[in-house]
Amino acid sequence: MNEFNQQADAVYFASADKKTRLVGFGRQSELMDWENPDMLNQWVAAQSGPIFGGFNFNSKQTLVGIMGGYFVAPKTVIDLTQNTEWQSEVERTNVLRRLVQMRQEDDWVTRMTPVLATLQNDPTKEKVVLGMQTHLALDGPLALDVILDDLEQQQPHSYHMVIKREQEVFVSATPERIVRMQGAQFETAAVAGSIRRGATEAEDAALADDLWRDKKNRHEHDIVVQTIAERLQDMHDLTYAAVPEILKTPQIQHLYTPITGRLDATMTVLDLVQRLHPTPALGGMPQAWAQAVIAEDEAEPRGLFAAPIGYQYPDGSGEFVVGIRSMYANTKALTLFAGAGILPDSDLAQEAAEIQLKMTPMRTLIKGQTHE
Numbered sequence: 001m002n003e004f005n006q007q008a009d010a011v012y013f014a015s016a017d018k019k020t021r022l023v024g025f026g027r028q029s030e031l032m033d034w035e036n037p038d039m040l041n042q043w044v045a046a047q048s049g050p051i052f053g054g055f056n057f058n059s060k061q062t063l064v065g066i067m068g069g070y071f072v073a074p075k076t077v078i079d080l081t082q083n084t085e086w087q088s089e090v091e092r093t094n095v096l097r098r099l100v101q102m103r104q105e106d107d108w109v110t111r112m113t114p115v116l117a118t119l120q121n122d123p124t125k126e127k128v129v130l131g132m133q134t135h136l137a138l139d140g141p142l143a144l145d146v147i148l149d150d151l152e153q154q155q156p157h158s159y160h161m162v163i164k165r166e167q168e169v170f171v172s173a174t175p176e177r178i179v180r181m182q183g184a185q186f187e188t189a190a191v192a193g194s195i196r197r198g199a200t201e202a203e204d205a206a207l208a209d210d211l212w213r214d215k216k217n218r219h220e221h222d223i224v225v226q227t228i229a230e231r232l233q234d235m236h237d238l239t240y241a242a243v244p245e246i247l248k249t250p251q252i253q254h255l256y257t258p259i260t261g262r263l264d265a266t267m268t269v270l271d272l273v274q275r276l277h278p279t280p281a282l283g284g285m286p287q288a289w290a291q292a293v294i295a296e297d298e299a300e301p302r303g304l305f306a307a308p309i310g311y312q313y314p315d316g317s318g319e320f321v322v323g324i325r326s327m328y329a330n331t332k333a334l335t336l337f338a339g340a341g342i343l344p345d346s347d348l349a350q351e352a353a354e355i356q357l358k359m360t361p362m363r364t365l366i367k368g369q370t371h372e
């Protein structure tokens with residue numbers, strides 16, 4: 001894993017069940033600043049091996065570097081489920097980085113109050129997912145081998161993706177798959193509606209039950225399920241349960257509905273991703289209004305945060321997740337990202353607290369190698 005620190009360019013993807021664990025090194029070819037899906041498709045078609053990367057959440061907002069959207073065809077790709085050697089050496093660094101909080105959005109509730117008022121006063125507006133960014137100053141690069149090792153220890157059941165390009169790195173430990181495609185089969189899911197974990201098993205179960213019965217959270221979840229189902233209505237055998245399950249991460253539990261189906265063989269996972277993004281689990285309803293609110297009222301553009309990130313094999317199969325519960329770092333600064341779904345009956349202070357909770361996995365990850 002030490003190689004992840006030494007290589008200028010590296011990518012890592014692990015699925016939640018850890019049946020897929022891929023690492024890529026080097027840069028055979030890369031794509032940034034594509035202007036339309038055709039440019040991306042042409043670049044993808046020209047690659048002979050797997051590609052990794054992610055989209056800019058809103059391609060109309062130009063951003064420099066990887067946050068503006070980035071795909072890479074690495075020189076070498078290793079399937080870690082076949083190759084165990086690569087994992088053996090994790091050099092825990094003694095160099096502690098100094099991390100100083102620079103800016104956090106203390107005014108988030110005040111700033112978002114007019115958005116809540118619109119949701120309450122205009123019945124055509126149903127939901128918008130609002131993000132928050134916390135900025136910290138950093139005095140050097142993070143040890144990514146340690147980060148990868150700790151991700152596995154601390155968030156064992158999440159999807160993990162790391163995209164490193166020269167001095168930039170984006171890391172996400174996300175519970176949310178946007179879509180996985182293998183042959184003609186695809187699996188997607190709705191993840192929306194959240195509550196904290198309990199301190200005891202009994203409290204945890206009671207909280208899960210509260211979440212499952214809560215009208216606001218069930219509505220928030222149903223919007224996502226229905227929207228995904230509508231966008232995939234021309235697929236075959238579209239299957240999902242009428243009521244959600246509970247999905248637990250160490251910090252938080254969610255309403256969760258797996259959705260499966262079969263598609264025409266000519267489609268790739270990237271085609272499906274572009275059809276699904278942004279689902280109302282990251283955007284909102286109606287979509288155009290929500291996208292405009294996110295662009296205008298969030299403090300800064302999202303970049304890879306909440307956007308599809310993942311990989312595609314040359315045969316068109318692959319997997320993409322959404323880059324939430326994430327961070328972006330270069331050698332001088334680090335940004336933490338998380339968001340929450342806002343509905344007319346949301347309590348903004350409670351949503352802000354939920355966002356803080358969603359930032360704790362990345363905070364814990366960087367704590368191991370930094371001092372305040």
Ligand SMILES: C=C(O[C@H]1C=CC=C(C(=O)O)[C@@H]1O)C(=O)O
Nearest residue numbers: 192193194281324338339340341
């Ligand atoms: C936008 C985020 O979460 C979304 C995904 C799952 C549950 C969510 C919620 O309950 O609010 C959000 O829609 C995030 O974690 O940054």
